[in-house]
Amino acid sequence: MKTPQLMIFLVLAGLTVPTADIPRAIALPVLVAQNQAQNQPIPISLPTSAAVSLVNGGQRSGQLVEINSQYLIVTRGDSRAQEAIANVSRVQFRGDIWWPTSDGRIVIRGDHENTGGNPRRFRVRVDGLVWQDADKGFLAIVPEAVIAVDDQPGIPRGMRNIIYSRYVVTAIEFAPQNSELIITAKLLSPLE
Numbered sequence: 001m002k003t004p005q006l007m008i009f010l011v012l013a014g015l016t017v018p019t020a021d022i023p024r025a026i027a028l029p030v031l032v033a034q035n036q037a038q039n040q041p042i043p044i045s046l047p048t049s050a051a052v053s054l055v056n057g058g059q060r061s062g063q064l065v066e067i068n069s070q071y072l073i074v075t076r077g078d079s080r081a082q083e084a085i086a087n088v089s090r091v092q093f094r095g096d097i098w099w100p101t102s103d104g105r106i107v108i109r110g111d112h113e114n115t116g117g118n119p120r121r122f123r124v125r126v127d128g129l130v131w132q133d134a135d136k137g138f139l140a141i142v143p144e145a146v147i148a149v150d151d152q153p154g155i156p157r158g159m160r161n162i163i164y165s166r167y168v169v170t171a172i173e174f175a176p177q178n179s180e181l182i183i184t185a186k187l188l189s190p191l192e
Contacts, residue, residue: 041130041140042122042159043166044185048137049095050074055087064091065134067172069126069179085126091172098136099166119170122183123147126174129181138166147180165189 050064052074060083062076072091073082128145132138146155167185174181 040162041142042146042155043132043162044129044139044141044183045097045099045166045168046137046139047093047095047097047168049093051092051094052083052088053090053092054083055089064093064137066131067129067139085174086176088174090174093169093171097168098138119184119186120150120167122149122167122181122185124181124183126176126179126181141183162187 046064048063050062052060052064052072054060060074060081062074062079062081064072065075065080066073069085071082071084072088073080075081122141124141124147125145128142130140130142132140143155148154149156149159165187167183168188169183169185171184172181173184
């Protein structure tokens, strides 16, 4: 008689041990998803027309096709102009932006789209931009490079997992002495 009671006890003990791990097993994918969401790049788009203001008072205009921690390149027709970041004070954007629709088509959206959303100011390290598609003006801000958003340190929770929208840049200011960019942009969703 003691053997069946021992078996029942062992079976019940075996069932209760794994059930204690269930909340942890359920929480693990949630934590992994939260960590991935926190590490998502912030998608941004550059409109097709850029006016580059130089520290010495000069200007360049065209389409910004490259920007990195050392220089930026502006094209206009067949000509290309490279300018050191230390010589640039501000880039003002206007004109059309490229935008992907949900079915994969690429359409052009114009200035009238830029009226929605509140502008945000991103303080980012100069090496914090990564090109996704230079022809379409798609970049991403690397989350580790974000110093502050709207003068608050780090990335706000609502910005950690932007999927169907992009921030459209209206201006980039340069602070080479701090190795920082100040990006002003509005969050927009594509209109079908």
